[in-house]
Amino acid sequence: MARKAYIEIDPERCKGCGLCVNVCPQKIIKFSKEFNAKGYHPAQQIDPDEKCIGCGFCYMNCPDTCITVYRIPKE
Amino acid sequence: MARKAYIEIDPERCKGCGLCVNVCPQKIIKFSKEFNAKGYHPAQQIDPDEKCIGCGFCYMNCPDTCITVYRIPKE
Amino acid sequence: MADKTLLKGTEAMAEAALRAGCQVYFGYPITPQSELIEYMAKRMPEIGRTFLQAESEVAAVNMIYGAACTGTRVMTSTSSPGFSLMMEGVSYIAGAVLPAVFINVVRGGPGLGDIQPAQSDYFQGTKGGGHGDYRLIVLSPATIQEAVNMMFDAFDLADRYLNPVLIIADGLLGQMMEPVELPDFLMPDRMPNHDSWALRGKGTRKKHSVTSFDLDPLKLEEMNLANFEKYRKIQQKEVRYEEYLMDDAEVAFVAYGTMGRILKTTIRMAREAGIKAGMIRPITLWPFPEKPIQEAAKKVKMVMSVEMSMGQMVEDVRLAVSGKVPTPFYGRTGGVVPTPTEVFEALKREWEAIV
């Protein structure tokens, strides 16, 4: 199964609120172990199984506009 | 037919607004020709035919609480 | 004399404001200012200007704030209790460095007071009835003609310095009629250009922001210092006053607005009685004509303040005189207008005390 979609999270903007983690239907967003400059553990997408469906829920729920969602066009 | 009721109008309090004149169902209130100290023609009851029924409409409508209504008890 | 018309003071000020380019007016009725708002209600639609009766003075002053943000010539008028309600908004407008014109047709206070002419809002206007370090430019006319001309000055000052301007009048000036010459309508090209900061939608330029705050006190201090630098310039350049028979004066009256006008009669009485009285009549209450009073204090024997209040401007007079000569005060309060005669009597008493 080819990757359908993926997201980018701006780690410096992220405040680690976890709303994206909570809302992702595929449960593929996790907190990083690292701290960002603000002192938060930013969220990051961990999607080895290419489960992201590009639904945008994470984007919609993120209060700090950290997330960009990409969809990979079918060839 | 015996007099049933009558009213007293305080001529000095009266501002000649005419609301009592207007509302009396028996049409027995008229303006006096005289001026009172305020410069108004006060209302007065002219009831030679003893038509006053003591309904109190004049009292109710008078904005300046000039009117007292009396009812004559049946013997 | 050129062609004159007969107008009530309130109406004359309203018409003059329109001729001075006032585009938008917001206000709330209150005696003895209501004829002004009523005039605006009738006249502004006729000439394509915008009139709106606000739901309160608090709303009105904030509508002023909004309109001023767009760089539009805007004004309001009210009377004492209404101006008190505007204090927060006035402080915001001053803090946000915005141009706007206010008229306070002062009435007897405090509280509900009465609706007779008074001058007991001097402190509120000149010292800042609102919170924080700011100043209003405060003007006060003595005649309707002066009031008419002052409307042009007021809008110009507001636009030049980006600062609220307050005109303090009173019920006497407001209710009075006298012949007055109305200047022509201001041409649009004489109108201010506030393109560099006004909020009008950013279009293709960078966005503009207008605020009255900075949570960093050092930055807020910078804003305040810039404002006070501006105030210093205003103090240097914009002091306005009238000297009346001061050349040979031994007593200098200081009085403003209607009181300054009434005093001219007193001064004639005094001179007939052999007391060489003159007057310095502040036209700008802020900036206060400190220097001319200082100069006068070097020549006269006494500087006497007369106000329709318990004594407010007299503090500025005393600050200027700084102990050089006696500075007696005469005033009436609560909407009582001193008559020329009673002031003359007061002058005689004070004069006898020092000669």
Next chain:
Amino acid sequence: MADKTLLKGTEAMAEAALRAGCQVYFGYPITPQSELIEYMAKRMPEIGRTFLQAESEVAAVNMIYGAACTGTRVMTSTSSPGFSLMMEGVSYIAGAVLPAVFINVVRGGPGLGDIQPAQSDYFQGTKGGGHGDYRLIVLSPATIQEAVNMMFDAFDLADRYLNPVLIIADGLLGQMMEPVELPDFLMPDRMPNHDSWALRGKGTRKKHSVTSFDLDPLKLEEMNLANFEKYRKIQQKEVRYEEYLMDDAEVAFVAYGTMGRILKTTIRMAREAGIKAGMIRPITLWPFPEKPIQEAAKKVKMVMSVEMSMGQMVEDVRLAVSGKVPTPFYGRTGGVVPTPTEVFEALKREWEAIV
């Protein structure tokens, strides 16, 4: 030292107000005063007093007016923009000759400003930010202990003179903690008796009326004159100030509240550097301690005012000094608190200029 507790200034003032007999409190949240209203919200129900958060400062001041009409000990607290909104109501309360206590925890202004400590509402408090001829009794504490004791004084003065009393504090005093001794709760028999005028339902007596107006200016003038007669008494009897190292002083600082406290450190620095500095710290801002400053002006070489503002109280200092000695001013604005060191530097400059 007796038993002390550690409290924030805002909380200490709140607790002290309750012990001083405050029965009813109305207020609206605003930084840096919110801890006071929050303390009241928690504490008043515990001891059977009445707390209500108003929908705005305008509503709050009018609730105060209502409660004061009943002769109940009532207070509110706010910070600068909120106090501006109260100006109409304050003028009414003063005009209606009613007792009430206000606290303004002043923050940087004008406008929204910031939430840091400031003293730029001095004019508003002392000269009358509202309209009309009236005065507030204005107190300003320098330490939390003084603030605590002052609450008792404030209610007493309000009740004795039937006049609103304003306590001007600032965020520094409000947010600071220091050990403080709390006086006991006031006994009910120490409470004022306002039976002769208060509105409590007429029962079998004649009706009472409380108003702030008379449409006849001569009668309104009488009301004002009676108030000013009262003010004269207050000026005679109720001036409070602290003198600090004034005995041998060559320089008199004048500063109030937190600034007065900070200056004590500056003064120690100055004395270590050989400049004999002292201070007159006004505790009542109105009535202003004019006489002690006049007396000082006879002995010292300079009277220097320091404020957390662009210079407001300095006008009262200059009125008192009346040109006798130089009256320099040092201030910071917008919520910046001058440090002891910078004031010391300023002192040195001014001192060198005159010696």
Next chain:
Amino acid sequence: MNGKVAFKRPDSLTAKEFTYCPGCLHGVAHRLVAEVLDELKLTGQTIMVAPVGCSVFAYEFFDVDGTVAPHGRATAVATGIKRSLPDRVVFTYQGDGDLAAIGTAETIHTANRGEKITTIFINNAIYGMTGGQMAPTSLVGMKTTTSPYGRNADSEGYPIHVCELLQNLNGVAYLERVSLLTPKDIIAAKKGIKKAFTAQARGLGYSLIEIVSTCPTNWGLSPVESLEWAKQKMLPEFPLKVFIDKVGDVK
């Protein structure tokens, strides 16, 4: 003649003559309130708050303790009184400019808090005292000194319906719009006022009686014409109705 008094000035009014214009219904409203105070025997324990408006002197006309609030703030003042003395009866008497323009926030929040006070609200669709300016309740098209071309709904909005606005607030215990245009209306108005004070006396919450009234002077009509105009123009806009009644039957 030896009649028995059937109707006479209520005791809760002082002897002072009203300062209202001839035919102004403020006076009728006063009388009704006073009658209710008499009947409920509340006079001695009542405190009233007069507004700024034509009825600024109302505190002199009622034989109760009273004060005058700043324009629009009567219910805030009343709240201050009631919270200080919860067992007293407190009422405000307010015009439409006072209550529904500058005093809007105080009106809504007092009602919402269910403040145990009563408001007598005189809706004459105009600012009477200051000389006939537009009120929030002025009718669309109505000419006033500040709407000289007639109130324009598009730029000045529609008349505010105070009862309709307040009817969603839980704190309100009694809410009715009445008028004083006919004897029947007057009798109904009195009943409403009595219920409103009863609601307060029983601690049920806030009560308000809106009274559709007249302003002959600023409407430019005679007192009698004013009644007619009010019937024709005001009543369709401000229909008479009980909006909230948590009181039930009152003797």
Next chain:
Amino acid sequence: MNGKVAFKRPDSLTAKEFTYCPGCLHGVAHRLVAEVLDELKLTGQTIMVAPVGCSVFAYEFFDVDGTVAPHGRATAVATGIKRSLPDRVVFTYQGDGDLAAIGTAETIHTANRGEKITTIFINNAIYGMTGGQMAPTSLVGMKTTTSPYGRNADSEGYPIHVCELLQNLNGVAYLERVSLLTPKDIIAAKKGIKKAFTAQARGLGYSLIEIVSTCPTNWGLSPVESLEWAKQKMLPEFPLKVFIDKVGDVK
């Protein structure tokens, strides 16, 4: 990777990072408004009025001309702007303390005038900025720093329902209560916001979108718990609903 952008920060936001607490939905509301401005191509002609409240800096976050109104007066300020420049788009962004406590009169009268502006109203049932005091929309029993024993309906009243209050006013063109608690809600909210701005652009009158939001910091809950609490407690009190829609279908 070479995906195509499906969702990204709207252009009508500046680069500035939001100053809100982690998980605060103010940020989501901002993004939706910015997306709508982008889509309706209104950015260049829009002027915004920020309130005093947590969103005091909103004027910095939107890439439009803007100012900050005194606490509660945003719609009055917006009125001043709109009347001066009738062809611009003006919106206010206000919290519940700002709009429904101190600003009640301005809110009602702006709506009643049918002022052609749009209000984004964030209802988080608390005063966020000043540290968690009781708001007019705080729930009965809710503990806040000024209702430490829980809001008491009898003395402090019931939560104010802004939409229910405004729905009787003729001047309102679009009025809806939405939430941001689930992706579905967020999509619906955006649709509402778009209609609100469309109402303005078409000159239909006043539009207001009430957004049921959260305040994790002052509710003392985590961001995710806050969503849950809002669903459980806020939505029953503040049901989502279109109250007025004079706009019709919008593409």
Next chain:
Amino acid sequence: MSLSGKKYHSTIISGFGGQGVMLIGQTLTYAAMTEKLHVTWIPSYGPEMRGGTANCTVVIDEEPIGSPVIDRPTDVIAMNIPSLLKFEKCILPGGTLLLNTSVIDREPTRTDIHVYRVNAGEIAGKIGNDKVANMVILGAFCGITGVLSLESVQHAMEKKLAGKKPELLEMNVRALQAGKIAIEGQ
């Protein structure tokens, strides 16, 4: 008070609300303006005036006017008894008091002033309209003081009543003239 003393008149016009005292004052003021004199008009105002006594003050001078408020007027026009009682005592010695005797049935007490009497109501009644009594008084006042020509007063009145019915205008003109005639010989 005028230093020159030439054409100076400070006049208080006082009466019941409905007697048209404001119009008398404004007409006078307008006429003075057309004669290029300095002039101020100021009313008493306020709701407490409702139904009570209203008055206004007109000051006419050849020089710029100091005080528009006058405690010692040169002339008083009293249209009713309260006005007479209130203002008689203020008139400057040698000044003028004009009484509307159709309402005032008592006599002034001062002897150091000139008193004129006009039964304005009666004269107006003869002209056919009670309401023009105020113009009768104004005509009389012009005749007494001579400060303004009847022509400019008439012109001013026409301005003020512009738009009113021609009959009414004509009656007002007749009232003015009748007033002037009425005081001739007093």
Next chain:
Amino acid sequence: MSLSGKKYHSTIISGFGGQGVMLIGQTLTYAAMTEKLHVTWIPSYGPEMRGGTANCTVVIDEEPIGSPVIDRPTDVIAMNIPSLLKFEKCILPGGTLLLNTSVIDREPTRTDIHVYRVNAGEIAGKIGNDKVANMVILGAFCGITGVLSLESVQHAMEKKLAGKKPELLEMNVRALQAGKIAIEGQ
């Protein structure tokens, strides 16, 4: 600055929001009060502090305290790098700088002050709770300055934490002591 110079300390305690700097300051203040010293505590405040650096100032003196706001403190406790950068330069010559080296990985530049270093995070970790790092620092500070006895500080801490779990209390006490030990010999 104390004229007597006896027991005078003006201390700025600064760090991230969550590091408990306010509690350090208040505990110190409380302890000073119980030792009958004059003392003031003042926080920096305001929403702009949210998530950023917070600090408070404690002034302890045997005499009444003048300024509670201090621009030249005798001591600084820096819990993070921004605090070090901001406050190092203010310390009075001869004053004290206490560094939390579990967060601060850089060195101060001043040579005219006494610098102490404590790895509070590590020590707290050993005690079993990262959160007691602030008490480690407080213990160290008491050891350095000797202005207050460890007993009164401990008592103050117990007051402040009244109602908390006994284990927690006990850990805090151990942290205090460990902090004091940590700077011995520095």
